[in-house]
Amino acid sequence: MTGLQDRLTPAQIEEFGRELDALRQRIVDDLGQEDVDYIHTVIKTQRGLEVAGRALLFAGFFPPAWLAGVGALSVAKILDNMEIGHNVMHGQYDWTRDPALSSQRFEWDTVAPAENWRHSHNYIHHTYTNIVDKDRDVGYGILRMDTAQKWHPYYLGNPVYATLLALFFQWGVMLHDLEVENVVKGERSWADNVPVLKKIVRKASRQVGKDYVLFPLLTGPLAPLTFLGNATANLTRNLWAFAIIFCGHFPADVESFTEEETASESRGQWYLRQILGSANISGGPLFHIMSGNLSHQIEHHLFPDIPARRYPQIAGEVRAICEKYGLPYHTGPLRKQLWSVAKKIVKLALPQTSPSPTTVEPDRQLRAA
Amino acid sequence: MTALIPRRVRSLASLAEALLTPHGMDRYLELVDPMLVRREIRGLVTAVRKQTPDSVTLTVRPSRAWPGFTAGQYVRLQVEIDGVRRTRCYSPCGSQYDGELEFTVKEQGLVSGHLNRAIGVGSVVNLSTPDGSFTLPATRPDRVLLIAGGSGITPVLAMARTLVDEKHPGEIVFVQYSNGPADALYRTELAELAARHPGLRVVHAHTHTEGGELRGFFTPEHLARVAPWFRDAEAYVCGPKPLMDAVREQLGERVHTEEFTPPALTFDTANAEGQVRFKRSGRECANSGKPLLEQAEEAGLSPEHGCRMGICFSCTQLKTAGRVRNAKTGEISGEEDEEIQLCISVPVGDVEIDA
Ligand code: FES
Numbered sequence: 001m002t003g004l005q006d007r008l009t010p011a012q013i014e015e016f017g018r019e020l021d022a023l024r025q026r027i028v029d030d031l032g033q034e035d036v037d038y039i040h041t042v043i044k045t046q047r048g049l050e051v052a053g054r055a056l057l058f059a060g061f062f063p064p065a066w067l068a069g070v071g072a073l074s075v076a077k078i079l080d081n082m083e084i085g086h087n088v089m090h091g092q093y094d095w096t097r098d099p100a101l102s103s104q105r106f107e108w109d110t111v112a113p114a115e116n117w118r119h120s121h122n123y124i125h126h127t128y129t130n131i132v133d134k135d136r137d138v139g140y141g142i143l144r145m146d147t148a149q150k151w152h153p154y155y156l157g158n159p160v161y162a163t164l165l166a167l168f169f170q171w172g173v174m175l176h177d178l179e180v181e182n183v184v185k186g187e188r189s190w191a192d193n194v195p196v197l198k199k200i201v202r203k204a205s206r207q208v209g210k211d212y213v214l215f216p217l218l219t220g221p222l223a224p225l226t227f228l229g230n231a232t233a234n235l236t237r238n239l240w241a242f243a244i245i246f247c248g249h250f251p252a253d254v255e256s257f258t259e260e261e262t263a264s265e266s267r268g269q270w271y272l273r274q275i276l277g278s279a280n281i282s283g284g285p286l287f288h289i290m291s292g293n294l295s296h297q298i299e300h301h302l303f304p305d306i307p308a309r310r311y312p313q314i315a316g317e318v319r320a321i322c323e324k325y326g327l328p329y330h331t332g333p334l335r336k337q338l339w340s341v342a343k344k345i346v347k348l349a350l351p352q353t354s355p356s357p358t359t360v361e362p363d364r365q366l367r368a369a
Numbered sequence: 370m371t372a373l374i375p376r377r378v379r380s381l382a383s384l385a386e387a388l389l390t391p392h393g394m395d396r397y398l399e400l401v402d403p404m405l406v407r408r409e410i411r412g413l414v415t416a417v418r419k420q421t422p423d424s425v426t427l428t429v430r431p432s433r434a435w436p437g438f439t440a441g442q443y444v445r446l447q448v449e450i451d452g453v454r455r456t457r458c459y460s461p462c463g464s465q466y467d468g469e470l471e472f473t474v475k476e477q478g479l480v481s482g483h484l485n486r487a488i489g490v491g492s493v494v495n496l497s498t499p500d501g502s503f504t505l506p507a508t509r510p511d512r513v514l515l516i517a518g519g520s521g522i523t524p525v526l527a528m529a530r531t532l533v534d535e536k537h538p539g540e541i542v543f544v545q546y547s548n549g550p551a552d553a554l555y556r557t558e559l560a561e562l563a564a565r566h567p568g569l570r571v572v573h574a575h576t577h578t579e580g581g582e583l584r585g586f587f588t589p590e591h592l593a594r595v596a597p598w599f600r601d602a603e604a605y606v607c608g609p610k611p612l613m614d615a616v617r618e619q620l621g622e623r624v625h626t627e628e629f630t631p632p633a634l635t636f637d638t639a640n641a642e643g644q645v646r647f648k649r650s651g652r653e654c655a656n657s658g659k660p661l662l663e664q665a666e667e668a669g670l671s672p673e674h675g676c677r678m679g680i681c682f683s684c685t686q687l688k689t690a691g692r693v694r695n696a697k698t699g700e701i702s703g704e705e706d707e708e709i710q711l712c713i714s715v716p717v718g719d720v721e722i723d724a
Contacts, residue, residue: 028649036452047392047400091706094687097454099409100396104706107391123705206390214388 004261007272008325016325017268023317024303027310035307036096042083042289050076053233054215060225070229074236075290080109081241082292087308089114090122094305110170110237113203116177116196126304130249130256130277137249138256140165140172141181144348146256151351158349169238174200240290244281247337248297250344251279253330274301275322279330280315281337288312298329382407403493410434410496412446415469417490420554423477424520425485429470431496438499440465440527441605441627445497446472448483454495455480460607460627461499462523462555464530470496473554475520479673503607503627505531510603511539514596516587516616518546518608522554524627525607529559533566541569542596546587546608549578570595587615643718648689650724660696661686662711665724672711672724679713686711691720 008016049072056069085108087093093101100106103122107114120136128134132148139145143162144155165172177196182188211230216223255276262273281287281295288295288311296311299318322329332340385394398405404413409432416428438444443460457480463471476485488494505513505528513532517525522545529543543563547553550573559571572595574583583591592599599620606616607627617624641658645668652668662684665672674684679697685708692703693714701717702709711722 025649031452033452036449043396044400047397051397091687094708096449096452097685098449104708109391203391206387210388210390214384218388 004255004257004273004276005269007276007327008268012325013266013268013272015268016321017266017271019321020271020302020318021267023314023321024306027303027306027314031095031307035309036093036098038309039084039088039093039101039307042079046076046079046084049073049079057215057226057229058219058222060219060222060229066225066229070232070236073229073233077109077233077237078240078290081237082244082294083289083308084292085109085114086292086294089118091305092307107203109207110173111200111204111207112170112174112177113199116199117173120177120179122304126301128262129274129301130254131259131262131273132256134259136176136179136181140176141179142172143345145250145344147348147352148256148258149348156349158345162345166239166242167235169242170234174204243334243338244291244294246341247281247334248279248294248300249277251330251332251337251340252344253328253340254279271302272327274298275318275327275329277301279332279337281334282331283334285312287334298331404432406432407434410498412470412494412496414488414490414492414494417488420473421552423485424473424475424554425488426471426473427484427488429472429494429496430468431470435496436498438465438470439504440531441504441524442499442501443524443627444470444499446480446484447495447497448480448488448492450479450483450487455483457481460501460524460527462526462530464534465527466531466534473520473523501627503605503625504528505605506603509535509537509539512596512598512602513537513539513541514592514599514602514604514620515541515543516546516604516606516608516612517544518612519552520554521606521608521612521627523607525605526555526559528605529562529569533562533569536566537568539568540596540598540602541566542572542602543569544572544574544583544591544595546574546576546612549575550580587612589619592619641716643691643716643720645716646719646721647724648721656716656718656720658715660712661693661709661714661716661720661722664716665711665722670724674712677712679710684711685709687723688714689721689723692717693720 053069053071053073053076056065056072059065060069085106088101088106089103089108091103094103103118125135125137130138132138132146139149142165144151144158177200178193179188183190183193211234212227215230216226219226257273257277262269265273275298278297278301280298281291283291283295293308293311294300296308296315299311299315300308302318319329382394389397393408395406395408398407404411411432412429412435413432414427415430418426420426438461441460443458445456446459447454447456449455457478459472459474461470462473463469472484474481474484476482501524503524509532513528515525515529525543529541532541543559545553545555545559550556553573553575556573563569563571572583573581574585574587574591575581576584576586582595596602602620602623604616604620604624605626606613606624613624613626617626638658641656643656644653645656645661645664646653647665647668647670650670652670654664654668657664657667659667662672662674662677672684672686677684688707688709690705692701693709694701694717696713696715709722711724
């Protein structure tokens with residue numbers, strides 16, 4: 001396999017970067033009322049489903065009402081976290097100058113506080129995408145998701161940890177911000193975590209308060225049913241978010257990188273890494289909306305601050321650019337990607353002999369050094 | 370304000386907030402009716418009329434959070450144009466005792482143009498809390514000179530109407546400068562106001578045509594003719610800068626003007642360091658120590674702006690890296706991805722702006 005920086009010649013990589021910049025600029029220049037109308041429609045739908053879901057649980061003694069309530073609430077939470085929260089907090093709507101759509105002010109319906117997440121996700125993950133040891137989303141500090149991560153008997157539990165992470169995903173994302181593995185390694189002190197922790201406690205207690213105390217209490221004798229309904233909605237959202245996010249970065253053919261080969265990248269090289277490090281999920285328009293358009297993970301990683309509804313529009317063009325430069329464009333239906341991720345989780349529980357795809361070629365690195 | 374809300378309602382409201390976390394009540398209420406929000410101030414346009422071909426007068430009913438204003442103050446008014454919220458400052462020109470706000474807006478520039486062309490009855494705008502110290506003192510002066518030029522009439526008219534509502538016992542002279550009768554905003558209203566209040570005298574000064582009581586630009590004789598007592602009066606002036614300067618020359622300290630200018634901003638252009646990068650356009654230049662708006666313009670960009678003095682927020686852009694000093698407050702800020710006002714932000718070292 002070729003080293004990351006040898007995939008294209010210097011002239012090619014520059015031209016490649018320019019083409020993507022131009023594509024971005026075209027979209028940015030075109031942003032306007034339609035984008036705002038779109039996100040307002042999604043928000044209205046989300047709020048409507050949420051209110052309806054909560055209301056239906058007041059009739060939770062009637063099983064179809066309970067089921068419908070949980071369904072509506074699950075979809076509301078998914079929309080809130082994915083097509084609205086994730087995207088708004090990426091600054092995709094900051095240009096509207098609407099405080100309700102401001103990346104700095106938005107808060108989402110999960111226990112992870114927006115502010116912590118903006119640091120760990122927008123900054124760390126999106127800057128150091130798939131650089132082993134820098135991108136903390138590789139394995140979330142819990143899992144072994146790449147052969148470049150040294151095997152340890154602890155990783156025998158990989159499938160178990162992955163299952164737990166999927167079930168309790170919102171809590172995983174919340175704790176992720178504490179960077180426990182860096183504290184263990186001595187690269188971060190507990191004192192650094194005090195402000196992070198404060199926000200966590202505040203946010204999590206509000207979320208728990210509303211889902212598991214207030215709403216159940218309000219339904220009086222139905223409290224256990226409401227509690228269960230809210231827990232189910234949270235669980236559904238967790239499983240869905242986990243699936244979409246893991247399919248975006250961990251199918252078999254997605255590549256990872258080393259710090260050395262990504263040092264002092266040009267704009268074009270950064271784009272290149274985003275493409276090689278992400279994978280799309282194919283599907284219909286509704287599926288894309290429900291995944292927050294993270295089914296277009298490649299486009300999202302190239303242009304994280306462009307409104308996500310634009311990703312499907314530009315996907316064809318991005319793919320054509322990839323073809324032109326002989327680059328892979330990883331995509332596939334959800335079940336294929338999920339299967340690939342599951343296999344990887346299980347395989348990497350064991351010490352690995354054959355490397356997973358990585359552009360790192362040790363010999364070349366040595367020669368270059 | 371909160372004291373007026375009975376306790377039970379308040380605790381109900383906080384229960385609702387807890388149930389509607391993390392978005393809060395307003396984000397749900399506004400979907401029912403944008404005017405229901407509790408924390409932001411919205412304004413519903415209830416009447417639109419044209420006084421002159423190039424201006425529009427809007428009557429706006431503010432939502433619950435509106436704290437009221439003092440005659441002479443201004444408000445930041447926000448409208449959505451092509452999906453983007455744009456802001457401009459306007460002085461309400463009604464009496465401070467009116468429940469509704471009145472704005473008269475000359476058709477010039479992006480926001481004012483939009484207000485003239487696209488706003489109709491039923492439109493909703495966003496309002497800020499009122500601001501500005503161009504106001505009458507709590508103990509009203511006996512003799513008041515109100516001088517307005519062009520669209521500068523708005524804060525001064527608010528004062529006149531407020532004084533009339535208060536049945537001000539002293540003398541008020543209102544001098545309005547305009548090109549000619551056709552441009553004199555609020556001509557009829559002023560006449561009615563004078564008819565209602567014996568202490569108020571309205572004088573029209575026309576700079577370009579005959580027909581007013583006074584002719585030409587402001588001169589000291591104008592004052593001597595219409596308000597011989599002017600040396601004992603407090604004068605409130607709003608209009609073009611030459612007019613305000615000319616009046617100030619006559620009356621010195623007794624002149625109060627709409628000071629949109631903050632205390633002189635100081636820029637250290639000699640010791641400026643670092644590079645300024647405008648990310649979207651890919652331009653880069655050495656930091657000259659001047660406000661970023663000027664540096665951007667010197668680099669060939671034309672960022673949107675309004676007041677150029679930190680008031681209107683039309684120049685707000687995202688700073689993606691580096692530190693800036695706020696020339697108004699001296700505050701240094703290095704927050705990541707922060708919105709800053711280009712016209713009053715000076716780079717401290719390397720800075721990257723998303724423009
Ligand atoms: S705040 Fe008005 S131009 Fe900057």
